[in-house]
Amino acid sequence: MTLATAKVISLRNPLKAFVELKSQIDELKSQFKAAKEKVLAEMDGRGVDTLKIGDYKANRKFVEQSRVDTKAVRDLLGDKTPTTLVESVRLTVI
Numbered sequence: 001m002t003l004a005t006a007k008v009i010s011l012r013n014p015l016k017a018f019v020e021l022k023s024q025i026d027e028l029k030s031q032f033k034a035a036k037e038k039v040l041a042e043m044d045g046r047g048v049d050t051l052k053i054g055d056y057k058a059n060r061k062f063v064e065q066s067r068v069d070t071k072a073v074r075d076l077l078g079d080k081t082p083t084t085l086v087e088s089v090r091l092t093v094i
Contacts (some may be wrong), residue, residue: 018093 043051051058074081
């Protein structure tokens with residue numbers, strides 16, 4: 001077995017795990033969203049922002065956030081728009 005073949009073989013398991021874990025994460029996100037929507041619907045139905053069921057207590061808060069409209073800033077300043085370069089690593093395995 002060549003060194004290149006050994007490296008390929010050693011990466012199979014991590015890549016397989018990556019794909020399987022990504023699938024599990026997507027499924028858990030879907031289940032989390034469904035559970036959240038069900039609790040919020042129940043709160044809406046009861047007209048409450050706090051719901052206590054057994055050992056669990058759910059609190060709902062409405063939060064406002066202020067964000068800069070970057071498109072409007074770009075439209076106003078054009079090429080003089082201050083920017084910051086942000087780098088990240090994105091790994092996609094199919």
